[in-house]
Amino acid sequence: MAKTVSIQIRINADLKKQATELFEEIGLDMSSAVNLFLHRCILYGGIPFAVEVPRFNKQMLEAMEETKKLASDPNAKSYNSLKELKEALESD
Numbered sequence: 001m002a003k004t005v006s007i008q009i010r011i012n013a014d015l016k017k018q019a020t021e022l023f024e025e026i027g028l029d030m031s032s033a034v035n036l037f038l039h040r041c042i043l044y045g046g047i048p049f050a051v052e053v054p055r056f057n058k059q060m061l062e063a064m065e066e067t068k069k070l071a072s073d074p075n076a077k078s079y080n081s082l083k084e085l086k087e088a089l090e091s092d
Contacts, residue, residue, distance in 0.1 A: 016030075019033070
């Protein structure tokens with residue numbers, strides 16, 4: 001077996017929490033996920049996904065912010081089906 005070494009990185013605490021929860025859902029721990037990422041980098045000869053700056057217009061950014069607020073609002077109206085949503089839209 002290959003010799004292992006430790007590395008130390010600094011990341012945002014919330015990012016770590018979210019990533020840990022995600023990795024647990026798919027059966028990985030943080031170390032395994034980082035190893036997987038590094039193996040893919042070597043296989044691809046670079047970052048295994050596009051690294052780019054999204055170019056959203058002001059309207060899109062505002063819509064994304066509104067969506068985040070609605071998603072975290074326990075009092076926001078929700079619908080169980082597309083039919084229910086359509087009926088609500090047509091009744092207004």
